[in-house]
Amino acid sequence: MSKTIETSVVIIGGSIVGLATSAFLAYRKVPHILIEKHAGSAAHPRAIGFTTRTVELLRMLDADAQTQGTTFNRPPRRIQVESLAGKWEEEKHWGKKPHGPPSGVKGGSDPNSGVLSPVTGVALSQDKMEPIFRKRAVELGAEHYLGWKMTSCSQTHSGVEVTAMSKTNEEIKVQAKYLIAADGSASPLRESLNITRHGVGLMRSISSILFRCEGIRKYLEKGFSQFEIKRDGFEAFLVSYPDGRWALMTYKQDDARLSDTEQKDLIRQVTGENLLDSDIEIVAHGGWDLAAFISDQYQSGRIFLVGDAAHTLPPTRGGYGANTGIADGHDLAWKIASVLSGESDPYLLDTYEPERRPLALTRHNQVFARPDYKEYLKTSEWKLPEGTEVIDDSAMEFGQLYRSNAILGSEDLSLPEAQTPAEWAGQPGTRAAHFWIKQHEQRKSIMDLFYKHWVVLSQNRAWKDAEREAAEKCGITTSFVQIGADVVEEEEGNFERFYGVGKTGAVLVRPDGYIAWRCAEGPDNAGNVLAAALSKVAHAQRKKN
Structure with a gap:
């Protein structure tokens, strides 16, 4: 006999993006259930390196990942070699120019540290990051059903129903208002909705061997952590993880079925070292597909795609895969919370796809505009848009532009896809820039004041009355x-510099920390002006004249 559970949201898939989305929903007190067919995280580390923006969101959750991983401020360095012990050839740069000193090295410094963000990225592998999100989600009230597999799903105009079964054949039926599909690149949910995908496509099949070998750690001393192995028609890729694990990736599917002895022989071949069997510990092995796809839809009725279900991107040194998916969940969570609270009309949810899909498409194209993957364009029907150039890392990380009906002022199609925060200077549709402030004698980031609800920022106290009036009219x-x-800038003038308003102007920041609207100088009827803007961008249910 099955048990029926009623909740607000059901998440299918409990890997990194599903877990992050669960944490973001729990942070906003949205009742939900997560269903994941596996009992825990996969043995393979998969993604390595979580970007500054992801760590900003962990800071919001009060989940400190920085203490558990080596901080990094630049993309990892890569070099082509015949083998680790053999000839080292040329460094493979991620961007248009060399990235300078080694990254991912403890004690490394970043000239922008504390300038663009109050935090830095962490060189933590996915299997170490997932428990952080999982733990915080459960602490905040999430219910996770691990080891349960979805067996059916249906939706109506008023909700969704999911049936799931455990490994011991227990069954539950979950009735929810919305469903979030975080079920991976193959996404059975996406396929059942007949949502198509486009992109460079399937690039190649990868066999991966995860291992430990203390004898090759010396090759990391020059600051490189990724090695392209090329010699005499043989190709492989070797990457190190901060905890001492290595992953060897080859391009023969049969390599995934090699015996331990054969795998160790392959490791000797790529390292060029005369290693004993006892020097090498095989941790895990398997296979996966290297691919690049963007789903043509992110929403179908009450079902939303996040993470690899929405966009499958190859591993990059820019952190475009898991980090992009985590941000999907963050964008969707506050919107669902606002709709369920009754403050916002359900049409707010229709802004999810227009904001997140173009961002993922830009990242897809940036992957293939850069040297690491450019060669795959030769065998794909996909063509980069004319004039595509490599975009600065800080612009990609902190300055991609949202255009949707939850933003006022980003409609101009001549605006670039991404710029640095300094170049944007408070452009609506961009992440509200960080600068240091003092509040009650405590040093904080201005970003620490966001994420709970809508925030009006101004140097002019007159906007306080306008904010009250707008909140009352809109019910937001x-x-x-x-x-x-209320707060004091550590460096005077930063608010005007980074937010592009004068002493009487104001900025409206969304619950996700993005600028929804700004007014450069204060109007006479500030209350009406702010109420009109807030009503539009929040899709307010209650609208009083």
């Missing part, structure tokens, strides 16, 4: 922060 939870009074 807001707060007001006066720069120079």
